[in-house]
Amino acid sequence: MRATILHGARDVRFEEVAPPRITEPTDAILRLSATCVCGSDLWPYRGIQAIERPTPMGHEYCGIVEEVGGAVKSLKPGQFVIGSFFASDNTCLICKEGYPSSCQHRKPVSGAQAPLLRVPLAEGTLVATPEVPPADLIPSMLAVSDVFGTGWFAADAANVKPGSTAVVVGDGAVGLLAVLSAKQKGAERIIAMSRHPTRQALAREFGATDIVTERGDAGIAHIKELTKGLGASSVLECVGTQESMTQAIGAARPGGFVSYVGVPHGVQLDGAKLFFTHVHLHGGPAPVRRFLPELIALVWNRKVNPGKVFDLTLPLAEVAEGYRAMDERRAIKALLRP
Amino acid sequence: MRATILHGARDVRFEEVAPPRITEPTDAILRLSATCVCGSDLWPYRGIQAIERPTPMGHEYCGIVEEVGGAVKSLKPGQFVIGSFFASDNTCLICKEGYPSSCQHRKPVSGAQAPLLRVPLAEGTLVATPEVPPADLIPSMLAVSDVFGTGWFAADAANVKPGSTAVVVGDGAVGLLAVLSAKQKGAERIIAMSRHPTRQALAREFGATDIVTERGDAGIAHIKELTKGLGASSVLECVGTQESMTQAIGAARPGGFVSYVGVPHGVQLDGAKLFFTHVHLHGGPAPVRRFLPELIALVWNRKVNPGKVFDLTLPLAEVAEGYRAMDERRAIKALLRP
Structure with missing residues (x-):
């Protein structure tokens, strides 16, 4: 063959x-x-x-x-x-x-x-x-x-529940299906971070209520603006780069949950910084x-x-x-x- | 004054x-x-x-x-x-x-x-x-x-429940009170990592069932030996150094919970390594x-x-x-x- x-x-x-x-x-x-x-x-x-x-x-x-x-x-x-x-x-x-x-x-x-x-x-x-x-x-x-199983794990590990506000970092297939998964798990508000119009459209079709196009500090600032200055209770990191991980952790509120489901490439987490964010972090191969x-x-x-x-x-x-x-x-x- | x-x-x-x-x-x-x-x-x-x-x-x-x-x-x-x-x-x-x-x-x-x-x-x-x-x-x-409040948070964040096996890394006052907290939360087996006889004695008085004196890879190997080769479902990191954090994550089983409650000093976590451990990580100022x-x-x-x-x-x-x-x-x- x-x-x-x-x-x-x-x-x-x-x-x-x-x-x-x-x-x-x-x-x-x-x-x-x-x-x-x-x-x-x-x-x-x-x-x-x-x-x-x-x-x-x-x-x-x-x-x-x-x-x-x-x-x-x-x-x-x-x-x-x-x-x-x-x-x-x-x-x-x-x-x-x-x-x-x-x-x-x-x-x-x-x-x-x-x-x-x-x-x-x-x-x-x-x-x-x-x-x-x-x-x-x-x-x-x-x-x-x-991809659906991995997006589902992202929502599960980020503790998405009925009424949750969830942020999805990444507009690849996993990120888009993380949006769908968060919707299925009852999230009330789903913020997709994407700057591609066709992917934004599919994210909205899958349940995204808001789109944030900024990245880095500007992206984090926009998420905080949308969440009473606090950050989201659930953030689903679906990329696996230093930039996406930093953005995901920064978008979460103290006591919030950050999941990460893409194999990290070159990602380093500073222990002291992570400590003061007060987030829950969970991920791995779905x-x-x-x-x-x-x-x-x-x-x-x-x-x-x-x-x-x-x-x-x-x-x-x-x-x-x-x-x-x-x-x-x-x-x-x-x-x-x- | x-x-x-x-x-x-x-x-x-x-x-x-x-x-x-x-x-x-x-x-x-x-x-x-x-x-x-x-x-x-x-x-x-x-x-x-x-x-x-x-x-x-x-x-x-x-x-x-x-x-x-x-x-x-x-x-x-x-x-x-x-x-x-x-x-x-x-x-x-x-x-x-x-x-x-x-x-x-x-x-x-x-x-x-x-x-x-x-x-x-x-x-x-x-x-x-x-x-x-x-x-x-x-x-x-x-x-x-x-110290008691911080040890309690270590047990809480590491998901210690009735019947749990908990490993406590660190035999300072917080570590010892993490042992006491795990006991109060119903842990069945509490493994204290300590090489100081007087601290070991207090750990036992507070509820430790096992003492592991080795550190690093040997310490992790001993924990695995005590936990069917799998690692513990709850690991409480009560020090805040690279060595203690590496030991704590290594002692946890896939899907296990690692808490960390001492301000990390010089701790760096490799994203890819953490990913494949499949642990839940949560900590911060108690x-x-x-x-x-x-x-x-x-x-x-x-x-x-x-x-x-x-x-x-x-x-x-x-x-x-x-x-x-x-x-x-x-x-x-x-x-x-x-």
């Missing part, structure tokens, strides 16, 4: 590789219905995060079970399933406490920008939909696999598996449409154009059809 | 100053029953935190109301009261949300190592005991003012005012004896010896009698 391999900065190729096969009895092989390019794929694509060798790309996926290993009892070929970027056993203490992305036996899932994917720990990792979903639900089901049943149900019942973040759809063979479009911010997120 | 003034590194003097007087109608003047030296006083005493001019010292206090300003209605001369290191109005939104030490109108209280003290925002800041307490309760009432009614009741009803951390009692005139004894770790905490 042909799959997506990153060879170096801005050198992504769709090329012949051996198809995946069952290597552990707990594995499953999926035939993917859709996959996509992640904002985090852009770090190595841009050369900011070095790669040591040609690397199979992709970790967002949904599709049909093609084959299962001998130890997999609860999944059957033909089922439509969704999983996350870390395979998890869903039985260890850390999984039970709600952090499957730090599962004691976790394994990365990689190589999902391909027609076929091997998923380790399949029973713990994959959640099946009631039936094979209709075609128009596929983008939203795919979003559940990572424990998407915890949220899968709830989010699949929201999509299945057509309560939300997170698939709207895919504003570009390409045949998988044109994956390199997907990377380019996202790198140049021509697209929010590129869906790939195998 | 004579009061405690820091003139430079290791140069603390008890010298003549003007007595405090009411300067705002919301002030009160207290005649102190007891005061003490704080671990945080040692930062400027050691010259690690620079002072720009001779500085009145002391921010822990309890005593009798001597005089009140014209706007103070709920306090009367003769009452015994306790307050905290930040004066707070107890009415602003931040106070109502539980963070009086970040009160919108907060003012520092300073100069408490003296016979008389001016407390701003007296009605919001001070809490009276039911009656003037008997002499043997004074040390514990004084502890409520800062919002002691939030806890005063509860902690005063615990002491008044003789449920706890936090005053045991005072293992040295001196006349106030000998305050310099109190600093020396704490600096040299000959004393855990020095109580001063005006």
Whole structure:
């Protein structure tokens, strides 16, 4: 089969590789219905995060079970399933406490920008939909696999509750779905920080009540102005840079909650400064598996449409154009059809 | 009157100053029953935190109301009261949300190592005991003012609940009272990190079930060994150095809670490393005012004896010896009698 391999900065190729096969009895092989390019794929694509060798790309996926290993009892070929970027056993203490992305036996899932994917720990990792979903639900089901689950974690970790005021830093797909998540969790006021008109429009469609276009100190000042001079009780940091983190912490009120869900790149936090902000800080790789049943149900019942973040759809063979479009911010997120 | 003034590194003097007087109608003047030296006083005493001019010292206090300003209605001369290191109005939104030490109108209280003290925002800041307490309760009432309140915040912010396993990093007075606080909050297992036999003994008396003497990576390894390889769900960081913070975060399990209550000195947190630990992080200047009614009741009803951390009692005139004894770790905490 042909799959997506990153060879170096801005050198992504769709090329012949051996198809995946069952290597552990707990594995499953999926035939993917859709996959996509992640904002985090852009770090190595841009050369900011070095790669040591040609690397199979992709970790967002949904599709049909093609084959299962001998130890997999609860999944059957033909089922439509969704999983996350870390395979998890869903039985260890850390999984039970709600952090499957730090599962004691976790394994990365990689190589999902391909027609076929091997998923380790399949029973713990994959959640099946009631039936094979209709075609128009596929983008939203795919979003559940990572970006929606990550946006949901951002809202969860920032303690968004009915009536909350939430600030979302970042207008990428995760940030936009953090807006949607905050809305679903009952936030009364959702302030999206964005300076891109098309992204602002989608943020508003997802539930944003205010848009702040300033960044840095001016952005913080504007947030304070909108929150009685105090800052917000919930701030969702969905980028992962020093600037975005500083902005997020500065926009929170004392005793407020700041979540951060993008892998930080070059971020340093000064302990004394953080101390006097009095914020709660929580983040990490989103424990998407915890949220899968709830989010699949929201999509299945057509309560939300997170698939709207895919504003570009390409045949998988044109994956390199997907990377380019996202790198140049021509697209929010590129869906790939195998 | 004579009061405690820091003139430079290791140069603390008890010298003549003007007595405090009411300067705002919301002030009160207290005649102190007891005061003490704080671990945080040692930062400027050691010259690690620079002072720009001779500085009145002391921010822990309890005593009798001597005089009140014209706007103070709920306090009367003769009452015994306790307050905290930040004066707070107890009415602003931040106070109502539980963070009086970040009160919108907060003012520092300073100069408490003296016979008389001016407390701003007296009605919001001070809490009276039911009656003037008997002499043997004074040390514990004084502890409520800062170290017990701070240890309590450490336990609260680290989400210590009935059945929790809590690790306490730091065996100073705050760390020891964090042990006591974790015990009061129902922790089943309390692991104190200490290498000083007398402090270990007091930690055990306050409720510690295990003592870990190693530091750094060896300390983290020992904590993991005691917690099924996972780390603890609650870690209370009560020091404020890079080493103690690194140790605290390393001792927590994914999804666990790390509190930090000592002002960080030279602490830098790497965003990416913190991200992958998956911990919740919360701290800051302890919002002691939030806890005063509860902690005063615990002491008044003789449920706890936090005053045991005072293992040295001196006349106030000998305050310099109190600093020396704490600096040299000959004393855990020095109580001063005006």
